[in-house]
Amino acid sequence: MQSRWVSALVSTSLLALALAAPGQAEPAPATVTEVANAEATAPLPASTASQAVGAVIRERLLADAKTAQEEEAADWQALIAFYESRSDEPIFIGRAGYTSKAEAVIEEFKKSADWGLEPSDYDVLDMGSDSSDRAELTPEQKVEAEQKFALTVLKYARHARGGRITEPSKQLAPYVDRAPQYIDPKKVLDDLASASDPAEVLRGTHPKHAQFEKLRQKYLDLKRNADAAKEIVRIPAKGAKLVPGKSHPDVALLRQRLGVPVPAGKDGAEPDPTFYDDELAVAVAKFQSDKGQKPDGIVGPRTRAAFNDIETPSPERILANMEMWRWMPDDLGDFHVWVNIPEFLVRVVKGGEIIHEERIIIGELNNQTPLFSDVLETIYFNPRWHVPQSIKVNELYPGLARGGGSFERQGLRMMRNGKYVDPYSIDWSRADIRNYDVYQPSGPRNALGIVKFTFPNKHAVYLHDTPTKNLFNSEVRTFSHGCVRVRNPMRLAEVLLEQERGWTPDQVHETQQSDPDEVAVKMEKPIPVHMTYFTSLVGEDGTERIVKDVYGHEERVKLALAGKFNQIAKGRDHLAPVKFSRVQYQGPDDWGFMFGGGQSGNQNRRYKQNNTTLNDFFNNIFGGGGY
Known part of the structure; x- marks a missing residue:
């Protein structure tokens, strides 16, 4: 049935092309009704016959547009526009087989594994080469071969830009707020059509980031030397204390x-x-x-x-990291901030060189720091801490509803409609805390310390100071509620404002000390900020540095690339609306034991048993942990 449909459509398209008067606009492709009634026509000139191939492909794609998968829809539209722009002349199929351009692309398809892709995803029809000593292909064969080849090219280009995992935030975890960085599919086809080296065009669809190429070279090296991988020397777990100046x-x-x-x-x-x-x-x-x-x-x-506690070389880990690079913007910015979450490091990069590096603390496992890119807009000195909805509902409201007396002792303030409100004058059995603004004023006890760096985003996370510096000595620093705490944030502010404003360190400190209340410094040129999750980094000498997969995102990407989406544990959706539920009164001061207030031993024990997380949270926040 399909063959007869194509044959009829080819015949109708040939007839339409042949009857077009010189100098007149080319008629539109035949409709499906006309195709059904079309009859075979006499042979036409070769140029007209080849044009019919593109016309038929356009008509088929238009007729079947509703059946396209979501990720394929843009490819179909690009293909329609592409053939229309070149008077329906095919690019990959000739009179008797594939053109030399197509053969060069096929050879590159065969090398797709060198780029971390799967060669079997790019199989095309076996049509042989276009040569004069071969029989001419039928119209049906030409249409089928050209269309499949063109769509396979576009699939390769999608995969090169991370399209094997189309929606990371839905397929992996809500914290992975990344997306494939697709190239305009029509541009891919236009570039191939005009290129003297089509294989180079295909290779050019992959990311240009230096780290992506270093990872790729490491991957190739591991493949070449799989049997001769360097054995990592291990130190006996038990033994004498090794001290300088002694032998052992x-x-x-x-x-x-x-x-x-x-x-x-x-x-x-x-x-x-x-x-x-x-x-x-x-x-x-x-x-x-x-x-x-x-x-x-x-x-x-x-x-x-x-x-x-070491990781062995793993091609799968490198492939997962390459995939995450496919989701990164093409232009990271000549000057940008790079937060690599599993490394617990923030870097400032200028002209491809790291000019500043500092330790950070990231979100705990239940409140992870998300992956995304945005732009730094404002640096706040002596910031206020505006309490997020989730913390108001889940952490503050229960204590207020039970009559706790620690709200103000921790320096918190409440407002509604621009006016200060006494939280103890409110009937919390009726009121909804989501309708109130809660914040912690600037000051030495503020959870955000003396500076924060904001890049407004839907996750409500940012970089900031913290009063608790001892936590930076830990190897695994997953202590925050999602934001990124910086060990020496004033030095980070100095580096950023020197580049962005030309300020000296003295000017930065004078600004911070100029007002005890919040001082905002707007960036004249917003600075890109990239929150990434790379567990494998390759140095200039080709040495791979491996860091722990603290959130499990590397493992999620591995499962996705293996097609095991049903085995991925996505975790909770931190962006879901905060649910509000009433709590029952349980005692005079359920927060008292956290902050030294009054409460009976029985109440203390009961609250600790039922609210361990809340206890830990407030000790972390108001004991110097911060958000």
């Missing part, structure tokens, strides 16, 4: 692991790899610092455990 057999393993050469022997003695020298101590101290440990160079149980 485990020191030789330590030296191998860190790549520190054996020191020359003294007074002509043989070099001793088991001797713990100063150069090795420096390397161990750096390793300890990177792991959030005291950099004393002494290898005890904790440091031994850290040496064995």
Whole structure:
């Protein structure tokens, strides 16, 4: 049935093209009704016959438009516009087979695995080469081959830009607020049509980011040397404490692991790899610092455990990271802020070079820091903390409803319609706390410290200071309620304002100290901010640095690329409307034990049993943790 339909449509299109008077506009492709009644026509010139191929493809796509999958719809529209723009002349199929342009593309399809793609996704019909000694293809064969080839090209271009996972926030987790960075499909076809090297056009659809290419080269290296992968030297989990200036057999393993050469022997003695020298101590101290440990160079149980808490090279991990790079904007900005969540680091990048780097604290597992890109608009010195709806409903309201007396003791203020409100004068058995604004004024106890960096977004997260600096010494720093806490935020402000405003460090500090209340400094040129989740990073020397998959996003991407979407644990939707429910009165001051207020021992125990999370939350927030 399909073959007869195509044959009839080709015949009708040929007839329409042949009857078009010179200099007149080309008639529209035949309608489906006309096609059904069309009869075979006499052979026409080759140029007219080839044009009919594009005309038929356009008509087929228009007729079947409602059946297109969502991700294919844009490709279909692009294909229709493409053939229309070139008078329906095909690009991939000739008289008797594929054109040389198509053959070059086929060879590139075969190399798709080198780019982390699956070659079987880009199979095309076997039509052979277009040569004079081969029989001419039937009209049906030409149409089928051209259409499938063109759509396969566009599928490759989609996949090159992350299109195998079309909606990460829905298919992986709501915190993964990324999307494929598609290239205009018609541009892909136009570039192929005009290119002398079509394979280069296809390769050019992949991300241009330097880190993407480094990951790709690492991936190829792992594939080439899969059987000869370097074995990571492990240190025995149990053993003597290794101290600089002493000898021990485990020191030789330590030296191998860190790549520190054996020191020359003294007074002509043989070099001793088991001797713990100063150069090795420096390397161990750096390793300890990177792991959030005291950099004393002494290898005890904790440091031994850290040496064995390692990841082995994994092509699948690299592919997952390459996929996440496919979702990044083409232009990150010549000057931008890069927060890499699983590294617990924020960097400032200028001209491709890192000019500043600092430790950060990210969201706890139940309140994760999301992945997205936006622009830094304002730096606030001495900021207020405006309490989010979720915290008002889930954390503040229950205590107020029970008559707790700690609200004001923690420096919180409540407003409605621009006027201050006494929270203890409100009947919380009737009132809805979502209708009230709650904030913590500027000051030394403020949860956001002395500076915050805002880039307005639907997740309501930002970078900010914190009074609790000791938490930055931990290796795994998942302590916040979703925002990013910066160890030395004033230095970050200095770096940003020097580049953006030409300010000196003194000017930055003078601005912060000029007013005890909130001071806003608007960016004259908004600075891109990228919240990313890369667990594999490759250095200039090709060495891969692996960090822990703290939120499990790497594993989610791996499952998605393997087609195992049904095995992905997406987690809660942090953007869902906050649900409000009434609570029953339980005592005179359910918050008292958190902040030193009055409450009986029985009430204390009961509240701790039922509200452990709330207890931890408030101790974290008002004990210096921050949001």
